[in-house]
Amino acid sequence: MxxxxxxxxxxxxxxxxxxxxxxxxxxxxxxxxxxxxxxxxxxxxxxxxxxxxxxxxxxxxxxxxxxxxxxxxxxxxxxxxxxxxxxxxxxxxxxxxxxxxxxxxxxxxxxxxxxxxxxxxxxxxxxxxxxxxxxxxxxxxxxxSDRETLIDEILDLNQQALKLADPLGPEVHRIIARSTERMRLGGGLWAQLFGPLPPGRRAIDELRKIVVDEERAANAKTFDPQSSTVMFMAGELAQAKKRGEIAEKSRQLMELIGRRNALIVRVNRDIQLHAQMQIxxxxxxxxxxxxxxxxxxxxxxxxxxx
Known part of the structure; x- marks a missing residue:
């Protein structure tokens, strides 16, 4: 060995x-x-x-x-x-x-x-x-990596997520801001020794729900016989493009939050191991x-x- x-x-x-x-x-x-x-x-x-x-x-x-x-x-x-x-x-x-x-x-x-x-x-x-x-x-x-580098990366991902959420409306921004505020690194003695609760997936689940709701709304929309076919198709294309942008940015947000949560787990694990090594x-x-x-x-x- x-x-x-x-x-x-x-x-x-x-x-x-x-x-x-x-x-x-x-x-x-x-x-x-x-x-x-x-x-x-x-x-x-x-x-x-x-x-x-x-x-x-x-x-x-x-x-x-x-x-x-x-x-x-x-x-x-x-x-x-x-x-x-x-x-x-x-x-x-x-x-x-x-x-x-x-x-x-x-x-x-x-x-x-x-x-x-x-x-x-x-x-x-x-x-x-x-x-x-x-x-x-x-x-x-x-x-x-070291702990300080990962913490800087976590903070940078938070800023990227907030910036990406701004064009998607107040509801998405609220989800990301709440997720950022609830982020926990380290904590008290008990949390340091035994590890804090893992970062929740609530923000990811809520973003996924927004994407699903948009898709359902699009599928539920029916043709209005009083409007011309050209006008209807033009509106559908515009809405589809908008929904596609929202879905894509929401998926990017979910990926960012997932990466951030993985880094939070690593940082908290590092804090836990060092605490156990000193206690x-x-x-x-x-x-x-x-x-x-x-x-x-x-x-x-x-x-x-x-």
């Missing part, structure tokens, strides 16, 4: 950090299996303190990614490398922290810190899936802050009361 740019951070330098994280987990498990304290495995043994120190160091270092990835002038490795390390060492933290507890849990600050750590890691796993999957979907949806951070970052606070309380309580 070809390596995609968006997924390359997981394969950074031949899975360097996956191998490092795996080695860390294996070493911790082997030492934990060898260690046999008198009162059983717990966080208060020398191994418990060692694993706790390693775990706390990992948490602090991993939290630094949020600062590091915004410091573009830093020479301490690449952002891609830090992100790869963040993923794999973050997963290794589950093993380190679990062995640190000695599988002893209770209703206390220590278990609360452990649970918060798991929540942070789980939200991070979700974020990995988002960052691997979403860029591909965004590219498939937008192609070589997990609104959980991951606050949970990380809460974890750091709980970790500080955990460490302080250990040194004060143990």
């Amino acid at each position: 070809a390596q995609t740019p968006h997924g390359s951070f997981l394969r950074h330098r031949g899975y360097r950090y996956l191998k490092l994280a795996s080695l860390l987990c294996i070493v911790c498990i082997l030492i934990y299996g060898w260690h046999d304290p008198q009162d059983g495995p717990n966080g208060g043994s020398w191994l418990g303190y060692t694993l706790g120190t390693v775990g706390a160091g990992l948490i602090g270092w991993l939290a630094w990614l949020g600062v590091r990835k915004r410091r573009y002038s830093s020479t301490a490795g690449t952002v891609k490398g830090w992100l790869s390390a963040h993923v794999y060492l973050g997963l290794a933290l589950i093993t380190v922290a679990t062995l640190h507890t000695g599988f002893q849990f209770g209703w206390n600050i220590h278990t609360a810190a452990y649970v918060l750590m798991l929540m942070v890691i789980l939200s991070g796993i979700f974020g990995i899936g988002v960052y691997v999957r979403m860029p591909t979907l965004i590219t498939e949806n937008m192609g070589a 997990w951070l609104y959980f991951h970052v606050p949970l990380t802050v809460a974890l750091l606070a709980a970790l500080a309380a955990h460490v302080i309580s250990v040194f004060l009361y143990w």
Whole structure:
């Protein structure tokens, strides 16, 4: 399988950090299996303190990614490398922290810190899936275009539709103006995450009805015996030409509105994918802050009361 740019951070330098994280987990498990304290495995043994120190160091270092990835002038490795390390060492933290507890849990600050750590890691796993999957979907949806270009094209199509509607009478102009006013791009948080309602086909249906009504009216018209055949045919030709122009411009309007609606769908889809790619951070970052606070309380309580 070809390596995609968006997924390359997981394969950074031949899975360097996956191998490092795996080695860390294996070493911790082997030492934990060898260690046999008198009162059983717990966080208060020398191994418990060692694993706790390693775990706390990992948490602090991993939290630094949020600062590091915004410091573009830093020479301490690449952002891609830090992100790869963040993923794999973050997963290794589950093993380190679990062995640190000695599988002893209770209703206390220590278990609360452990649970918060798991929540942070789980939200991070979700974020990995988002960052691997979403860029591909965004590219498939937008192609070589960007959102600003499509929005400009939508606005231009609106102006073209209004201009084309002007000669067709106030009813057609009202249909197009209402369709333009009801156009929705983006919206609130719910609309951004789950997508707004697709643009309606009401304008297209109403324009089609106008064309059909014109054709029905033409077919229903009968010959007036009091008028001459020449006059009747001249009037029919004039009306036919007028109806043909109306029908053709109405079809052009329907095509414009259809193209505009398709672009609206693409823009809203782009907004939705970007919103879904960012929303997990609104959980991951606050949970990380809460974890750091709980970790500080955990460490302080250990040194004060143990």
